[in-house]
Amino acid sequence: MFRRLASHLSDEFAGLGLLYGVMRYRQRPPQRGPASDADAAALLSGDPAKVFGPLPAGVDPASRSFPPPVAEAGRVPGCDRAFDFAFPSTETTEFAVNNEVRGRLWRAERTDGPRRVALTLDGVTQPSFGNMRGFARTCCPAGIDVATIDLPFNHRRTPEGFRPGQLILGGDLPHVLSVLRQAVRDAAATFRGLAESGEYPGGVGLAGISFGGWTVLQTAALLGSVWKEQAPVGPRWVCGVCPAADLLLALTDGGAIVRAARRNLRLGPSALTELAPVANSIRPGAFPRPVPADPPDAAGEGPNRVTLHAGRYDRFVPNPAIERLAATWDADLIWHRTGHMGLAAAPPYLRAVSEPWTHDALWR
Structure with missing residues (x-):
């Protein structure tokens, strides 16, 4: 009971702080229309091939690194070096700082086999590399690199x-x-x-927190369906940490952090019914499982390459959507006795989430 209450209070206070300190900062009016040069009709078509366009060309982070090297304080134990990289986004917005993708890669000092990397993404309001460094502290000593990028209008792209994060949810539906x-x-x-870089014959894993999880x-x-013919290789495994598994539902039925988004979207029950195709185009569970299931080993066991983590007391994202996705994709669903902020940011939970990524069986 105490843990539930503490988790609820933590989420509610954090949500209110984000609502008034981020989403309603300076009481700016909502953005109207697409943030980029994407066509509004295509975005609202319900066709994921139109919503997301063709698979973009790959960009090797090592070829896009730039000085100065990451300061010692930004590195982690077991990390040989860390470097920042940048490349132009395929989408052009009115904000030049957002048109360049910024990222960081922590390279493990030692590897016992083929080099591997986990591409990890943070949540909707990322002020620093704290969570990503937490993942790197677990993965690098085990010989696994960790890469991350700042999502649009977040962190260094603000x-x-x-x-x-203010401009991620700060507009009408075409903008979002x-x-x-x-x-x-x-x-x-x-x-x-x-x-495709040739640096990672051991594979690439995908993991994200909250909005980064979505x-x-x-x-x-998309890599496993719409872009399947264009993608030479898919992720080795996928992990979502308290993900917004049904983003339109989260924006219309979520907790305190999305109240400003609900006000901007102005979507009633009838509008939501009409937008069902749009919701499907941005709902992972509307697509086939992206990672094939492995046959069981001699003991009748084997790793599940799709894992979802949820906080039982989450007040930010709807947990029923995560449960539905787990059932649809036959994913492992791991429950934690905490709320959204605990699972998304507390070091003990970040370690618990990322420790399984170091198991050899997951990468075979």
Whole structure:
């Protein structure tokens, strides 16, 4: 009972802080129309091939690295070096800082076999690399690299005068859909670059937290279906941590952090019914399982390459959507006795989430 109450209070206070400190910062009016040059009719078509466009070309982070090297404080034990990289986004917005994808890669000091990398993405309001460094602290000592990118309008891609994440949910439906399109395309370009670079014969895993969880799940879903013929290789495994598994539902029925988004979207029950095709185009569970199931080993066991983590007391994202996705994709669903903020940011939970990524069986 105490843990439930503490988790609810933590989520509610954090949600209110994000609502008034981020989403309603300076009381800016909502953005109207697509943030990029994407066509509004295509975004609202319900056809994922039109919503997300063709698979973007891969960009190898190592070829796009730039000085200076990451400061010692930004590295982690077991990390040989860390470097930042950048490349142009395929989507062009009015904010130049958002048109360049920024990322960081922590390279493991030692590997016992083929080099592997986990591409990890953070949530909707990312102020620093804290969560991603937490993943790197687990993975690098085990010989696994960790790469990340800043999602659109987040972290180092935040335009002056706004807060990180404010412009992700700060507009009408065409605006939000255009940001989702850019997030997935940027993630797909990074994944493809890592997979095709030749640096990672051991494979590339995909993992994300909250909005980053939706992004990697949607990216994996498209790689396994809409982009399947264009993608030479898919992710080795996929992991969503308290993901927004049904983003339109989260935006219309979620907790405190999306109240501002609900006000901007102005979608009633009848509108939601009409937008069912749009919702399906951005719902990972509407697509086939992106990673094939492995046959069981001699003991009748084997790793499940799709894993979802949910907080029992989550007040931000609807847990029933995560349960439905787990059932649809036959994924492992792991419950944690905490709320959204605990699972998404507390170091003990980040370690518990990422420790299974170091198991050899998951990469075979």
